[in-house]
Amino acid sequence: MDPLRIVVAKPGLDGHDRGAKVVARALRDAGHEVIYTGLRRTPEEIIRIVEDEDASILGLSSLSGAHGFLFPRVCELLKENGLDDVVVFGGGIIPQADRPALFDSGVRAIFGPGTPTEEFTLFLNEVKSRRMSNKPVGVGFSDGWHWS
Amino acid sequence: MVGIGAEFMAESELVSQASQGSRRALARLLTMIQQGDQESIDSVLSISPVQSIGITGPPGVGKSCLTDCLAKIFADRGERVGVLCIDPSSPISGGSLLGDRMRMEQSGVHDRIYIRSVATRTSHSSIPLRLKAMISALSIAGMDRVLIETVGVGQTEIGIVSMTDSVLLVDGPDRGDIVQAEKAGLLELADVVVVNKGDLPGSEQAAANIRSGLALGPASSVPVMVVSALNRTGIDELVEALVSIQSRPSVEIVKWRHRLSSAIMDELVSRSSFESAVKDLVEGRVSIEQAIQNIIQQ
Numbered sequence: 001m002d003p004l005r006i007v008v009a010k011p012g013l014d015g016h017d018r019g020a021k022v023v024a025r026a027l028r029d030a031g032h033e034v035i036y037t038g039l040r041r042t043p044e045e046i047i048r049i050v051e052d053e054d055a056s057i058l059g060l061s062s063l064s065g066a067h068g069f070l071f072p073r074v075c076e077l078l079k080e081n082g083l084d085d086v087v088v089f090g091g092g093i094i095p096q097a098d099r100p101a102l103f104d105s106g107v108r109a110i111f112g113p114g115t116p117t118e119e120f121t122l123f124l125n126e127v128k129s130r131r132m133s134n135k136p137v138g139v140g141f142s143d144g145w146h147w148s
Numbered sequence: 149m150v151g152i153g154a155e156f157m158a159e160s161e162l163v164s165q166a167s168q169g170s171r172r173a174l175a176r177l178l179t180m181i182q183q184g185d186q187e188s189i190d191s192v193l194s195i196s197p198v199q200s201i202g203i204t205g206p207p208g209v210g211k212s213c214l215t216d217c218l219a220k221i222f223a224d225r226g227e228r229v230g231v232l233c234i235d236p237s238s239p240i241s242g243g244s245l246l247g248d249r250m251r252m253e254q255s256g257v258h259d260r261i262y263i264r265s266v267a268t269r270t271s272h273s274s275i276p277l278r279l280k281a282m283i284s285a286l287s288i289a290g291m292d293r294v295l296i297e298t299v300g301v302g303q304t305e306i307g308i309v310s311m312t313d314s315v316l317l318v319d320g321p322d323r324g325d326i327v328q329a330e331k332a333g334l335l336e337l338a339d340v341v342v343v344n345k346g347d348l349p350g351s352e353q354a355a356a357n358i359r360s361g362l363a364l365g366p367a368s369s370v371p372v373m374v375v376s377a378l379n380r381t382g383i384d385e386l387v388e389a390l391v392s393i394q395s396r397p398s399v400e401i402v403k404w405r406h407r408l409s410s411a412i413m414d415e416l417v418s419r420s421s422f423e424s425a426v427k428d429l430v431e432g433r434v435s436i437e438q439a440i441q442n443i444i445q446q
């Protein structure tokens with residue numbers, strides 16, 4: 001079976017990269033091809049990378065508090081560029097109160113500090129099975145489903 | 149909206165859209181090729197591929213930063229540049245961490261540059277399967293030049309850089325890894341050698357050491373340059389050296405030997421009889437000589 005191609009991105013000026021690297025390694029060890037963008041990417045750069053790499057999954061990491069602007073912006077640009085099938089998930093320091101708005105914008109899961117890495121795999125398995133049964137899961141299809 | 153999802157396009161449609169400049173169609177086409185989709189592979193192989201440069205050297209010497217600088221310069225000259233960054237896949241999990249883009253800050257969003265990270269996947273030979281078809285796909289999509297970054301200086305890289313028209317070998321000021329490259333025979337294939345991180349002490353000395361090493365052998369005319377990807381010094385001179393490379397007959401023989409043996413390997417390994425031969429071997433039913441016969445006779 002071909003591995004999933006996953007972009008792990010650090011949007012904005014946030015310089016915390018430990019979590020993103022932990023996640024990137026965990027996803028690699030789970031058998032995926034992980035493209036790590038490095039720090040300080042604009043939403044436009046991230047879209048370009050997802051498109052060029054033909055990635056089907058995009059992971060966003062933010063610990064600086066700018067998720068409320070950056071995550072929806074990335075989702076919006078994905079849709080504008082016809083990348084509706086891409087599944088977006090994220091993590092970092094993201095207060096519970098901020099999450100509903102992110103889910104509304106198309107993010108399908110948010111994982112906070114201390115999440116065991118096995119949970120990412122459970123989420124990706126769910127994504128695969130939803131895709132298989134033609135249930136919407138890409139950023140461009142809002143049926144309200146998100147991982148909880 | 150679903151739109152025209154590139155994943156539902158026929159191969160011929162993908163090729164035609166890619167040749168009209170659709171990055172998405174190109175991206176999808178490369179995925180199909182890497183997955184071994186025969187129609188996609190056949191649809192690109194007819195084109196004669198554009199010039200390719202292999203950029204190789206030990207980890208950490210600055211290949212990605214240098215590739216970034218080179219792609220940017222070629223693109224600023226009006227060329228369209230395709231970049232393939234090759235990294236190994238874990239033989240156990242099958243996963244791969246593709247981190248070269250981290251360093252590609254100048255070329256990451258340039259409209260004339262297309263960057264793609266490529267994992268070696270199940271390649272049994274030294275080269276990611278179908279690398280040749282990937283170069284052809286980039287050529288069809290209108291690239292004028294292809295840069296291929298590989299990791300390491302061992303036997304593995306000889307196979308990869310043999311696929312390219314010219315070879316840039318990168319070393320650092322204090323590494324001396326070039327000795328490994330020499331042992332592996334990689335130094336003989338190099339068209340240009342650079343010592344990167346010229347901003348750090350020891351780089352001129354490292355270049356002098358390499359020059360004196362080369363002076364004794366058949367590659368004595370190969371330029372050895374000091375550059376800094378960080379400060380962007382020496383890069384224009386490097387580009388000049390790269391565009392004026394002359395092919396050397398002694399090197400062509402070596403390259404064609406590797407190309408042919410890799411192609412044979414790809415061909416045999418992708419046969420269904422290969423997998424059954426592996427199974428037979430595991431279960432002790434055949435000797436390795438019989439297994440080879442079984443594969444060849446398919």
Ligand code: B12
Nearest residue numbers: 014015016017018019059061063064065091092112113115
């Ligand atoms: C280490 C650290 C630093 C280090 C960063 C080192 C580095 N290279 O990463 C240093 C010292 C540099 C630093 C600096 C700063 N920090 Co700091 N830092 C932390 C600290 C203590 C730990 C972060 C960490 O590395 N955790 C370990 C990793 C593994 O966990 P993680 O990142 O959370 O990732 C996990 C999950 O969140 C999730 N995840 C994360 N990303 C993703 C992505 C995807 C796709 C998925 C699926 C999952 C996922 O999975 C991971 C594994 O479980 C946190 C506090 C905390 N407890 O989180 C503050 C913290 C993040 N920092 C904070 C601040 C304010 C700063 C500074 C502004 C401080 C200052 N005044 O100078 C600077 C800014 C730096 C910058 N340029 O952005 C605040 C942020 C406040 C906010 N968001 O409102 C925090 C929360 C501390 C606090 N309580 O105030 N920091």
Ligand SMILES: Nc1nc2c(ncn2[C@@H]2O[C@H](COP(=O)(O)OP(=O)(O)O)[C@@H](O)[C@H]2O)c(=O)[nH]1
Nearest residue numbers: 207208209210211212213251345346376377378
């Ligand atoms: N001082 C200095 N550091 C450099 C230079 N080029 C790259 N680096 C650094 O070397 C490290 C490895 O670079 P990278 O391009 O990823 O190397 P690669 O593994 O060969 O692809 C990074 O930290 C770069 O910032 C240079 O010219 N001078």
Ligand SMILES: [Mg+2]
Nearest residue numbers: 211212248297
């Ligand atoms: Mg690199």
